[in-house]
Amino acid sequence: MPESPAPAPSVAIAFHSGHGHTAVLAEAARRGAAVAGANAILVPVDTITERQWRQLDDADAIVFGSPTHMGSASAAFHTFAEATSRRFAEGRWADKLAAGFTNSASKYGDKAGTLAFFATFAAQHRMLWVSLGLAPGWNSTTATENDLNRLGFWGGAGAQTPVDGGIETVHPSDIATVEHLGGRVARQAALVAAGRRAVRLTS
């Protein structure tokens, strides 16, 4: 019997944005995942609904996004994270893929703290972490700030937007970098789903 076509993976972008910068990046992650063939949705965690909780539960992958506040995710994101404790206890998100991105005002800005928190949060949920998967940009005499991964992160995507800038000042390289991450998560989710189907077929 011919095999039915593989269903598109589902990718949810669970994010908080106080002033709109991180929301621009969340949309970039969604677009990257959609272009790579996923059903991709945005879930603003500060207004999350019951339906959106179910969408997170059903997703193959969740990409976490937040501005960096005081060297970690924002308070609104932490409120969301703590609200997942029942799901954590039940292992509801176990073996889903996870990834993360953050934006802050300073070039470095202690963004690594936020990405480390996302990775720990994902690990506590027994999820599988997907790294950024890009070489560092803007780190040689011939490189420019328009390179992908211009800020040189590995664990996830890091972005920088001027503290007094509007959403139009989110850097195009950062948008492209987060779009790449969304696409990478979608492709990895498709591979993992195909692998699970193959293992089920042969076992």
Ligand SMILES: Cc1cc2nc3c(=O)[nH]c(=O)nc-3n(C[C@H](O)[C@H](O)[C@H](O)COP(=O)(O)O)c2cc1C
């Ligand atoms: C309470 C607070 C704490 C912040 N802490 C940091 C920080 O630790 N490092 C940094 O570079 N920027 C920090 N910022 C700046 C924000 O990360 C930055 O303005 C970001 O672009 C906001 O994203 P949003 O528009 O999605 O809310 C902080 C801003 C606020 C309001």
